[in-house]
Amino acid sequence: MLKFSEQQELLRKVVRDFVEKEIAPIAGKIDEEDTCPVELLSMTARLGYNGVFTPAIYGGTGLGYTERAIILEEIARYSAGFAMALMTHHLGVAAIQTWGNEEQKKKYLPKLCSGSVGGLAVTEQGGGSDFSGQKSTGKLVDGCWILNGRKCFITNSHCADINIVTVKTGEDEKGRPVISAVVIDENTPGCTPGRKEKKTGLRGSYLGEVVLNNVKVPEGNVLGKVGDGAKIALGTIGEVGRSGMAAIGLGILRACLEDSVKFSKERIIYGKPLAKLTNIQFIIAQNRIDYEAGRLMTYNAVGMKDAGLPCTPEVAMAKYFTTEAAVNAAKRTTDLMGGYGVIYDYPVGRYLRDAVASIPSGGTSHVMQLVIAGSELKK
Amino acid sequence: MNIAVCVKPVPDPKSYDKITINPETKLLERNKIPMVINPTDKHAIEAAIQLKELYGGKVILISMAPPGAKEVLKDGLAMGVDEAYLLSDRFFAGADTFVTAKTLATGLKKIENFDLVFAGSESADGGTSHVPSQLGEMLGIPHLNHVMALVMEDGILKIKTKIENGYMDYEGRLPMVLGVVREINTPRYIPLMGVIQAQGKPFTVWGLNDLQLDPAVVGLAGSPTKPGSLHTPPLGRKVEMLDGELEKVAEKIIVVLHSAGLLS
Numbered sequence: 001m002l003k004f005s006e007q008q009e010l011l012r013k014v015v016r017d018f019v020e021k022e023i024a025p026i027a028g029k030i031d032e033e034d035t036c037p038v039e040l041l042s043m044t045a046r047l048g049y050n051g052v053f054t055p056a057i058y059g060g061t062g063l064g065y066t067e068r069a070i071i072l073e074e075i076a077r078y079s080a081g082f083a084m085a086l087m088t089h090h091l092g093v094a095a096i097q098t099w100g101n102e103e104q105k106k107k108y109l110p111k112l113c114s115g116s117v118g119g120l121a122v123t124e125q126g127g128g129s130d131f132s133g134q135k136s137t138g139k140l141v142d143g144c145w146i147l148n149g150r151k152c153f154i155t156n157s158h159c160a161d162i163n164i165v166t167v168k169t170g171e172d173e174k175g176r177p178v179i180s181a182v183v184i185d186e187n188t189p190g191c192t193p194g195r196k197e198k199k200t201g202l203r204g205s206y207l208g209e210v211v212l213n214n215v216k217v218p219e220g221n222v223l224g225k226v227g228d229g230a231k232i233a234l235g236t237i238g239e240v241g242r243s244g245m246a247a248i249g250l251g252i253l254r255a256c257l258e259d260s261v262k263f264s265k266e267r268i269i270y271g272k273p274l275a276k277l278t279n280i281q282f283i284i285a286q287n288r289i290d291y292e293a294g295r296l297m298t299y300n301a302v303g304m305k306d307a308g309l310p311c312t313p314e315v316a317m318a319k320y321f322t323t324e325a326a327v328n329a330a331k332r333t334t335d336l337m338g339g340y341g342v343i344y345d346y347p348v349g350r351y352l353r354d355a356v357a358s359i360p361s362g363g364t365s366h367v368m369q370l371v372i373a374g375s376e377l378k379k
Numbered sequence: 380m381n382i383a384v385c386v387k388p389v390p391d392p393k394s395y396d397k398i399t400i401n402p403e404t405k406l407l408e409r410n411k412i413p414m415v416i417n418p419t420d421k422h423a424i425e426a427a428i429q430l431k432e433l434y435g436g437k438v439i440l441i442s443m444a445p446p447g448a449k450e451v452l453k454d455g456l457a458m459g460v461d462e463a464y465l466l467s468d469r470f471f472a473g474a475d476t477f478v479t480a481k482t483l484a485t486g487l488k489k490i491e492n493f494d495l496v497f498a499g500s501e502s503a504d505g506g507t508s509h510v511p512s513q514l515g516e517m518l519g520i521p522h523l524n525h526v527m528a529l530v531m532e533d534g535i536l537k538i539k540t541k542i543e544n545g546y547m548d549y550e551g552r553l554p555m556v557l558g559v560v561r562e563i564n565t566p567r568y569i570p571l572m573g574v575i576q577a578q579g580k581p582f583t584v585w586g587l588n589d590l591q592l593d594p595a596v597v598g599l600a601g602s603p604t605k606p607g608s609l610h611t612p613p614l615g616r617k618v619e620m621l622d623g624e625l626e627k628v629a630e631k632i633i634v635v636l637h638s639a640g641l642l643s
Contacts, residue, residue: 007578010453014569021568048571061571 002299004070011067015074018047027079027204031350034203036085038159042115050089051113054097059110064306065240069247069298076251077258080354081204083251084361085117087244088155088205092118094240095164095181099224099232108162108183116186119160120241121151121210122233131166131230132177136212138167140219145169145182147215150194155361157208158193161186165212166229179229183221190215201350201357238312238371239305241362242319246298249322252355253294256329257287259348260336267340274336283336287329294322313375320368326355380436380553382427383490384460385483385498385514386420388444388451392503404599405606406473407504414451419499421458423559425566426529427497428459434531437461439490443471443482449582456577457569464490468586473599476505480513482597485590487518493554500525500558511558521551524558 004012022040030037044050052068054060061067068090076083093112096104112118126133136149147167151157162185169180184191194209223232261284264275274280297318304311330352334341341348359365390398390412399408416424427438440455440463442448452463466486474482487493496518501508508524515522527546528539538549541560587594595601619635621628636642 006450006453007574010450010457010577011571011574013454014457014571014574018568043568046570047568052571061575063571063575067571 002296004066008067008070011063012070012074015049015071018043019074019078023075023082024078027082028344028347028350030079030204031081032203032344034198036156036159036204036206037082038117040082041085041089041117041159044086045113045115048113049086050115051093051109053090054093054109054113058097058105059113060093061113065243065302066299066306069243069250069302072244072247073251073254073298076248076354077254078251079204080248080252080351080358081202083248084155084202085159085205087241087248088120089118089160090244091120091236091241092160092162092164095120095223095232095236096183098235099181099228100183103220104183104223111186112162116161117156117159119154119156119163119210120233120236121154121157121163121165122237123151123153124149125152131234132179134166134168134177134179136165136167138169138180138182140169143219144216145219145221147182147184147190147212147217149212151210151212152195153197153207154210155205155207157210158196158206160210163191163210164223164232165210166233167212169226169229172227178227179233180226181223181229181232182217183223184215184217185221188215188217199357201353201355202361203353237362239315242315242368243298243302243305243311245358245362246294246301246315246318246322249319249326249355249358250291250294250298252326252351252358253287253291253322253329255351256326256333256348257284257291259346259351260284260287260333263333263337263340263346267337280336283332286332290325290329294318294325297321313372316363316368316371319362320365320372323355323358324365326358327352330355380430380434380495381493382430382436382438382495382497383487383493384420384423384427384438384440384455385496385510386424386440386442386452386455387417387499387502388414388442388448389417389502389504391415392418400609402609404473405609414448416451416454417499417502417504419501419503419559419561421499421566422561422563423497423499423557424455424458424460425564426557426559427495428567429564430495430531431459436494439464439493441483441486441490442466443474443479443486445472446584449584452582453577454569456580456582457573458567459573460580462581463583465582465584466586466590467584468597470587470592470594470598470600473602474597475602475604476507476509477513477604478597478602480510480517481601482590482592483510484514484517485592486585487514489585489590495553496520496556498556498558500560508558511556515556518554518556520554520556522556522558523549523551526557526559527562529557529559529563 048061051060056062072083096108124134138145138147168177170178190213194211196208267274301314301318333348394412438460443466498511511524525541527541530537536551539546621631
């Protein structure tokens with residue numbers, strides 16, 4: 001049985017209060033304008049959301065990934081786009097928190113918890129899953145890394161203050177690329193946002209290029225060791241990124257469930273509420289089943305992460321299920337609402353676009369299936 | 380400065396469509412409705428915390444409510460209140476405003492150490508605005524209701540109260556009871572650190588015996604107000620079917636709308 005602690009229940013309540021007052025009223029507007037309300041990230045920092053799983057000694061709240069999933073679910077209930085911006089900020093935090101040395105943690109984590117926006121730039125034109133094929137480079141010259149390259153499909157590309165980028169820093173004895181993760185401080189010359197993409201969904205967060213043009217950073221800005229880039233990027237995306245996407249999918253599922261119930265009770269047809277019709281009840285039941293299943297899978301996966309257990313396949317299953325189910329639930333809810341489902345006065349069309357856009361974020365459903373199958377075949 | 384804030388758990392305004400009234404007790408059926416801190420009480424808590432931030436001291440919450448109110452009062456602790464007292468006993472059930480004020484006053488006298496008492500000017504469910512003034516009388520200290528602004532200068536409280544077409548200015552010395560309205564401030568959002576700290580803050584529950592009250596003077600038994608009969612006005616819609624040819628029906632609709640004053 002999934003049971004949240006008294007503290008987690010109170011946390012959900014206070015986050016919901018904030019989201020209903022500050023995010024829900026602008027969710028439609030930021031989707032329409034496809035802009036990221038960066039000032040809201042300052043508010044969430046003050047409330048402790050930006051460093052929710054960071055220990056208090058580094059300026060964080062000292063909670064865990066379960067609490068983070070609650071926050072993302074509550075935000076995504078109204079704005080999956082803005083949840084995406086916060087979720088991606090957490091990737092930068094997690095990478096430094098997990099693989100940074102003490103000096104790096106003391107330097108960057110307090111900033112990231114108190115308002116500086118974080119980002120993790122891995123993907124290049126060849127695609128995020130072709131990790132070793134990336135072309136961006138880092139060359140060590142006179143005790144500094146000189147970084148060059150172009151990252152694409154990067155969330156927070158146009159608002160991140162502190163970026164972690166992966167670059168090829170050499171080749172091993174067999175000619176294979178050595179990839180390292182490097183932290184780029186805010187306002188470092190040469191690190192600039194490039195093209196800003198127009199997205200189908202998850203509008204409310206920036207997605208675009210991060211351009212590295214002779215970016216010079218100290219040698220000590222490498223996270224972990226030289227060559228740890230794959231471990232850092234895939235570890236962060238695999239558990240922190242995908243669990244965040246699962247929570248966002250869960251938020252969209254709840255939005256579909258709540259809106260389908262509300263609409264079917266209010267809409268009168270043939271003299272009675274839509275909810276009286278059996279086929280409508282089937283849709284509501286399926287939305288509830290999907291939400292419940294997604295909830296159990298997501299909070300089980302993040303609970304494992306909080307317990308320090310390996311959870312990459314469980315996170316992949318939760319991410320696969322909630323995002324795919326969110327697409328289906330949004331389509332079903334659109335069907336339930338008839339013509340109202342396709343006009344902009346109702347947000348269900350946004351839920352559908354957000355759900356579709358959630359699938360490639362952090363790895364497509366096919367990649368999730370490969371991760372899950374790989375784990376099974378190793379047994 | 381030590382400040383007490385009286386709070387009342389009320390049905391969540393988002394669930395008002397689910398509220399029913401028990402025809403026998405004439406009381407709201409609250410069982411299936413989520414409860415929240417009365418909205419204006421949150422402004423009272425904010426006012427108290429702001430004064431504490433300026434002048435030090437501590438802020439306590441006090442509430443007369445069923446045991447389930449503990450979860451609701453935790454919201455106040457998470458906002459920054461230091462301590463909470465819940466006056467809860469089956470004998471307290473069904474209290475009118477007079478007996479509620481009496482029970483709260485008894486609790487406050489037992490706590491003793493306070494300079495100022497805040498409350499919301501009215502509750503979202505009862506809406507009588509009685510309790511702040513009754514409380515002041517029972518505690519024997521000055522009281523003002525509908526307070527919309529407040530500053531302290533040289534130990535003097537300068538208070539602005541809301542009236543129908545404006546406001547009135549008052550000055551007073553502590554201790555006082557103040558019932559506040561929404562205009563006084565904007566309650567803060569609760570930070571996650573507040574949620575964590577709320578779990579460890581003192582929470583005291585007092586029943587009838589702790590307050591040394593006679594069962595006959597509390598709750599429904601002790602309440603001088605006895606609700607009369609309840610009458611629910613019919614809310615059904617009048618339906619008039621218009622038959623005939625389309626054009627004739629359209630003409631009839633014009634006549635009906637005109638006679639209803641909906642067309643000039």
